[in-house]
Amino acid sequence: MKKIAVIRIRGSFGVRKEIKDTMSMLRLYNQNHCIIIDSSPNYIGMLKKVKDYVTWGEIDEKTFNELISRRGKIIAIKSLTESYLKEKVKLSFEEFTKEFFNFKKNLKDIPGFKLYFKLKPPVKGFERKGIKVPYSMGGVLGYRKENINGLILRML
DSSP states (O other): OOEEEEEEOSOSTTOOHHHHHHHHHTTOOSTTEEEEEEOOHHHHHHHHHTTTTEEEEEOOHHHHHHHHHHHOOBSSSSSOOHHHHHHHTSOOHHHHHHHHHTTSOOGGGSTTBOSSEEOOOOTTOSOTTOTTSBGGGTSSBEEOGGGHHHHHHHHO
8 A cells, every 4th residue: 555645725615514524534624734644445435525625646755754854743842853753753754754654653653743734835836727627637636646746845
């Protein structure tokens, strides 16, 4: 199984209650929030339900490492530092990402870690057709395979 990065693209105005509930189960509370999930059938079903509001794809280790180091937050502390990670989990960023991608560690193993990432709007904007069109037709929404890594790096 691979790790999937999910980014909420559209806001919450005019959204049906069942889709809002699914978004909150995914911990996608606002626009430009990102989460990392496993590619289990339960999560895939949830993604298909909210496909008109999010974009997702397989994340690689390099992008995940950047995401953790730049946007990882602890509840009591402003940002996730390598010293905090070594103290609590006894691993560096690189070792933690390798164990995370080999399914030996989880983000829940870091005490107080927020399981979502707040991102900025992407540098040079979204794709040409905008935020209401699927990725396959030149827009932003839906499944985008490995191209999610470029979008995440632009949003950091």
